[in-house]
Ligand code: HEM
């Protein structure tokens with residue numbers, strides 16, 4: 001699955017993302033290397049995960065209760081936000097709230113991620129995008145600059161137009 | 165009016181090219197149908213019964229004559245020579261070719277127009293009082309705030325995929341002419357005890373299949389917090405609004421489910437994080453927005469004895485002009501001026517429709533007599549807001565020559581009507597034939613004048629695009645075993661006393677709509693006291709007498 005980070009195509013993704021289905025089927029947590037697991041699973045197995053001494057991440061979606069996550073994400077190096085469908089826009093607000101809560105490491109968009117929403121996702125706080133193989137084309141990088149101006153401000157420069 | 169700067173222009177220009185590329189990718193099969201559908205809707209493009217339909221934004225209803233001429237050009241070149249003004253003060257074109265839409269958008273961009281967010285599950289065009297800036301009872305002109313909201317909401321990265329569409333209306337006068345209580349957010353300008361002007365914030369109004377009047381969640385919001393508060397409301401809605409069922413996805417359902425108090429608590433909690441942050445409006449920004457809506461250069465001689473005499477003379481000699489003056493013009497704040505309403509409700513034409521040559525004619529009149537501007541109204545008419553009294557006769561003559569001077573504003577035939585089955589693929593029934601039927605049945609203007617102010621709204625299905633719930637007489641098309649039937653309700657209002665109409669009883673067949681309306685009006689005439697309007701009588705006597713008359717069995 002192609003991955004874009006900071007507007008570059010990344011070939012090596014050190015992260016292993018384990019979704020709930022894989023965990024339910026008994027997939028073991030790899031001994032080494034960065035791992036991300038669903039938020040609920042993380043809450044249940046926090047201590048074991050932290051003992052691995054490798055970077056940790058969580059996978060969240062709009063149905064999760066995120067208040068505790070916003071209050072403390074100091075142990076996490078990646079938060080992946082799932083877009084279950086093209087029309088589900090909750091992930092935009094979650095990214096926004098995460099940035100506001102001070103999270104400044106990787107925020108990765110997962111699930112229904114495609115070209116025409118990349119720029120909006122980036123402005124809302126995402127800095128990494130996992131795109132399905134069949135939808136990916138190298139010209140996707142241009143999507144970030146299709147509209148070069150904005151009124152609202154972005155994560156990089158949060159000032160709305162009237163404060164610049 | 166507002167003039168684009170480099171940023172505004174770049175945004176619409178680049179948006180056109182972005183959409184051109186999306187259309188290309190869709191037509192070559194690269195972009196899947198469901199994604200293109202969401203993307204084109206955010207650019208105002210529906211696929212309808214006849215052809216695609218393109219809805220062009222008219223921000224808060226204000227159009228320059230240059231823009232009006234461009235709309236005429238689009239109608240002539242890319243469509244079949246006409247457009248349709250909607251209740252949300254936008255204009256729709258019913259027959260464009262999908263492949264030509266990027267070119268239409270490029271033409272619009274030349275005159276600072278676009279179709280961005282006129283459809284789709286995003287923040288739509290902000291609407292306001294068509295008499296903003298000239299209304300007598302106005303606290304403050306709401307348009308600078310509409311423009312501030314327009315900018316904030318345009319291509320908002322976080323709020324482009326909301327659970328459902330989102331509509332905001334702002335009003336600044338004591339009369340509510342923008343139906344603000346039936347919008348997702350209604351902002352009413354109010355003054356607090358210290359004399360400051362701010363906004364009362366209503367949320368969760370809306371019609372459709374679950375009609376609800378908006379609830380006040382904040383009595384006074386200082387102006388500088390306008391955007392941060394809207395941001396907080398939208399974020400709560402984006403995160404908590406239902407996404408499992410599109411019929412339950414509007415914010416009104418969320419507000420009802422949580423209760424207004426809990427909803428307010430969530431908004432205030434979110435707002436606490438951002439209230440004094442970057443979105444806080446600066447005095448400079450408010451002043452900048454206001455600088456685009458200054459008073460025009462009114463003619464100090466407009467109220468001269470000569471002007472007055474010429475008007476009185478025309479009123480005395482021309483009874484048709486006299487009727488138009490009484491029904492289609494209104495008092496203006498400035499002595500010597502009147503507000504003139506251009507009726508888009510001519511006899512036996514689709515309400516809200518306007519041809520290319522009519523648009524050109526209105527643009528010429530605006531240039532000559534009304535500082536080059538026109539407004540579109542919630543009632544699907546146009547307004548020339550600043551006409552000198554001495555010019556009214558000339559304006560009327562030109563309008564009459566273009567079939568735009570029917571003196572029916574505020575009367576029964578000044579209906580809001582959606583396109584219905586003839587154009588809309590969601591429709592259950594036709595509407596345009598029924599508006600013709602009502603027009604034919606009530607073709608005696610003196611009778612209409614005697615009946616007085618009556619709002620009749622008609623929608624072709626429960627989506628309620630024509631706001632039938634909040635009309636004195638609401639008509640809703642329903643489908644009964646393949647036939648068109650019409651359900652009638654009475655006693656609604658979208659004004660400051662907003663309330664939902666009550667259903668009269670079982671629906672009536674297409675052939676009986678006008679005759680049923682006649683029975684309803686007969687009850688009114690029987691019951692009315694001196695100067696009592698239809699709305700007042702319905703409020704006083706309830707719907708029972710109307711019901712009895714309409715459903716009385718024939719002897
Ligand atoms: C012909 C194409 C049209 C289609 C497919 C269409 C579709 C819809 C739908 C599905 C809704 C309900 C949304 C909801 O409640 O969640 C709606 C609402 C609305 N439409 Fe349309 N519409 C069309 C034309 C128009 C026109 C011509 C007007 C103006 C006359 C209009 C004005 C409105 C308004 C004001 C609402 C909001 C009603 C409310 O407060 O809930 N629409 N439309």
Ligand code: SF4
Nearest residue numbers: 582588591624625629
């Ligand atoms: S009310 Fe129904 S029929 Fe009329 S335009 Fe809206 S969706 Fe179409």
